[in-house]
Amino acid sequence: MDLTTCYCRNRYCARYGLTGPQARLIRAGWHRRAPQLECVDCRHRFSARAGTAYAGIRSSDLIFRDGVRQLAEGASIRATARNIECDKDTVLGGCRVWADIVSDYWITSCVICI
Numbered sequence: 001m002d003l004t005t006c007y008c009r010n011r012y013c014a015r016y017g018l019t020g021p022q023a024r025l026i027r028a029g030w031h032r033r034a035p036q037l038e039c040v041d042c043r044h045r046f047s048a049r050a051g052t053a054y055a056g057i058r059s060s061d062l063i064f065r066d067g068v069r070q071l072a073e074g075a076s077i078r079a080t081a082r083n084i085e086c087d088k089d090t091v092l093g094g095c096r097v098w099a100d101i102v103s104d105y106w107i108t109s110c111v112i113c114i
């Protein structure tokens, strides 16, 4: 997971939205297999997965990424579940989370839709 794209999630912080070295984030342990970050300025703690396609996913990043790649290549939900050795309902749940994030992106960022 690329932590250089993370930023302070506290809307009232002066560093809200700043990424890379300007974000001034430090690692603050782990929560549900995901790194937790802390803003040096406001001390707000949040999951590095917050606001990303990984939010709410309980499996490891590698398994999730592998499953998404297989689905993007056209594999069925059942085939993907067999390949990454998990239940088909787990893959389906991941698809719903992913679809919500992608649709939010298109609704708020797509220059064609705005």
Ligand SMILES: [Zn+2]
Binding pocket: 008, 009, 010, 013, 014, 015, 016, 039, 040, 041, 042, 043, 044
């Ligand atoms: Zn902050």
